[in-house]
Amino acid sequence: LAKTTQPISMDSYEGQEVNITCSHNNIATNDYITWYQQFPSQGPRFIIQGYKTKVTNEVASLFIPADRKSSTLSLPRVSLSDTAVYYCLVGDGPGGYSSASKIIFGSGTRLSIRP
Amino acid sequence: GAGVSQSPSNKVTEKGKDVELRCDPISGHTALYWYRQSLGQGLEFLIYFQGNSAPDKSGLPSDRFSAERTGGSVSTLTIQRTQQEDSAVYLCASSLARLASYEQYFGPGTRLTVT
Numbered sequence: 001l002a003k004t005t006q007p008i009s010m011d012s013y014e015g016q017e018v019n020i021t022c023s024h025n026n027i028a029t030n031d032y033i034t035w036y037q038q039f040p041s042q043g044p045r046f047i048i049q050g051y052k053t054k055v056t057n058e059v060a061s062l063f064i065p066a067d068r069k070s071s072t073l074s075l076p077r078v079s080l081s082d083t084a085v086y087y088c089l090v091g092d093g094p095g096g097y098s099s100a101s102k103i104i105f106g107s108g109t110r111l112s113i114r115p
Numbered sequence: 116g117a118g119v120s121q122s123p124s125n126k127v128t129e130k131g132k133d134v135e136l137r138c139d140p141i142s143g144h145t146a147l148y149w150y151r152q153s154l155g156q157g158l159e160f161l162i163y164f165q166g167n168s169a170p171d172k173s174g175l176p177s178d179r180f181s182a183e184r185t186g187g188s189v190s191t192l193t194i195q196r197t198q199q200e201d202s203a204v205y206l207c208a209s210s211l212a213r214l215a216s217y218e219q220y221f222g223p224g225t226r227l228t229v230t
Contacts, residue, residue, distance in 0.1 A: 034218065036219075041223075041224075042221075042223060042224075043119075043206050043208070043221025043222055043223055043224055044158070044206075044208075044219075044221050045221065046218035046219065046220075049218065087157065087158070105150070105157050105158035105159075105160070106157055107156065107157040108157050
């Protein structure tokens with residue numbers, strides 16, 4: 001199973017770029033890397049997903065090195081509303097490869113943004 | 116369209132009682148997931164459904180936990196003889212299919228308190 005490791009917490013200031021790195025040394029060939037954001041008393045919300053290299057959307061960028069053993073979520077110009085817990089998720093690939101695989105969320109990174 | 120809904124939003128029960136938690140996924144989503152989140156902790160995967168079948172039940176904490184899904188839609192998570200350690204937020208999510216490339220849409224959760 002592809003276990004993930006993230007920093008427990010991070011602090012930053014409004015307007016800064018924040019990079020959160022997730023380690024997943026045992027990632028399998030078919031695994032995708034997905035990041036979710038969770039605000040208090042809400043369910044997680046999808047931010048971005050990638051398989052390799054770089055993915056960018058209107059919210060964030062995801063950088064994945066060639067060995068795929070880690071990934072970095074980059075949040076440009078954060079604001080106070082980006083204060084949340086961020087989860088790195090490594091999920092098993094297309095169905096049929098491993099029926100025993102579980103989708104494993106790590107403990108997440110608690111990001112605090114200050115004015 | 117409507118998102119994932121869960122009911123009840125809050126449930127307080129006495130130790131030893133049975134509880135049923137309900138999840139209504141997004142229409143057309145064939146995959147459905149249950150997670151548990153204890154206070155200040157990450158998400159713990161419990162079980163997923165592809166259609167009405169649950170290929171992998173190994174995430175359920177004990178045999179007091181069971182889940183079913185009918186008509187490829189609504190799912191019920193049942194906890195028998197509840198214990199205080201069952202207190203947590205139970206989150207349901209759905210996705211178009213059980214593939215890692217499909218994002219999960221989470222409901223608001225059911226907060227279960229066992230007294």
